[in-house]
Amino acid sequence: MDWATIRRYAHxxxxVLRKWGxxxxxxxxITPKDVEDAVAAHTGNSAHGVHGALRSLFRALKRERVVFRDPARNVSATYVKNAPRRIPSDRLAGLLDRAPTAMAKAAVVLVAIHALGSTEIxxxxxxxxxxxxxxxxxxxxSDRHxxxxxxxxxxxxxxxxxxxAERWPRSTNPHLFVTQVTALGPEGPPVAKYGLQPIFTQLGLQPQKLRIDRIFDEAHxxxxxxxxxxxxxxxPETAMKYVKAAHPHRFIKDPTQA
Known part of the structure; x- marks a missing residue:
């Protein structure tokens, strides 16, 4: 496995292992009931993560003959994904006015209006x-938008x-967004993975939630x-998820047609 996968599973x-210990x-x-209880203690994506991590762990332990049986092998779980929720309008009001810099305003508007993700930006x-x-x-x-x-x-x-252009007239960085650290970097690196996070933290919002709110609003x-x-x-699957969440009454099955 690559390091990112190992780290995600360990998270x-x-x-769970500490609790069992x-x-x-x-x-x-450990019994299948223990695994079921561990998964049931979580919801949504968290339950999905715990289930997958434990199955991977016990599968590896059995393969290495550390355990004699795999208690997670036949454990199944149903994950109830939370429907997207709209951010209250009072939290969205004045976002651009509160954004402190030109870069912050540009980043915020790309998320709040065009629903771009941080990585895309x-x-x-x-x-x-x-x-x-x-x-x-x-x-x-796989494509471009x-x-x-x-x-x-x-x-x-x-x-x-x-x-x-005024701050870094000699910058040759090809990326649209740069910081004091990346503007003059000889290799033209992008903004660091969490480089945009402080902008939204200062505004009291998470960019992913802001993006979800924008798509959800359009679905309404x-x-x-x-x-x-x-x-x-x-x-298509994602689009349908938002439409169903925004208009659940349109997807209620008529019991007389069952």
């Missing part, structure tokens, strides 16, 4: 932005580019999954 199963001497004593290149036609190209794992920019977003991006207005796919570049 989920180490707390208070009452058993060996993992050979960090990877944006200067060549991805075409201000003359009002378009921005975002690159994703065209964002059609509104006047406000264009204005804020232009203000950021102006400030960037249109109820058209194809529209959501086109505007935000999301998968």
């Amino acid at each position: 989920y199963h180490v707390p 208070k009452r058993v001497e060996s993992l050979r004593e 960090r990877r944006l290149q200067l060549t991805d932005l075409n201000r003359s036609v009002g378009r921005l190209i975002t690159h994703r794992r 065209t964002v059609y920019l509104d006047e406000l977003t264009l204005t804020l991006l232009t203000a950021w580019l102006r400030e960037r 207005e249109t109820a058209d999954p194809v529209h959501l796919m086109r505007v935000f570049g999301i998968a």
Whole structure:
């Protein structure tokens, strides 16, 4: 396994192992009921993570003959994913006014209006932005998505580019967003993984929740999954999830048709 996978699994199963360690001497004593209880103590993605981590752990231990049987092998779990929730309007009001810098305002508007993710924003290149036609190209794992920019977003991006040029006129970094650390980096690195986080922390919001709120709000207005796919570049399954959450009454099965 790669290090990221190991770290993710450890994040989920180490707390469980510590709890078990208070009452058993060996993992050979763990039963399927113990695994079921450990998973049941969590919900949503957390339950999914614990279940997967424990199955991987015991599968490896049995393969190495550390345990004689795999107590997690036949344990199944149902994960109830939380429906997206809208952020209260009073928390969204004045976001841009409270954003302290031109870079902060530009980053916030890309999330709040266009529902871009932090990773997408960090990877944006200067060549991805075409201000003359009002378009921005975002690159994703398997494809790319065209964002059609509104006047406000264009204005804020232009203000950021102006400030960037004034602060670091000799910067050759190809990324749209740079910081004091990356602007003059000879290799042109992107903003660090958590480099944008302080912007949203200061505003009291998480970028992922802000992104979810934007898509959820659009789903309320249109109820058209194809529209959501086109505007935000999301998968059909994801688009349907938002439409169902925004309009649950449309998906209630008529008992007379069962």
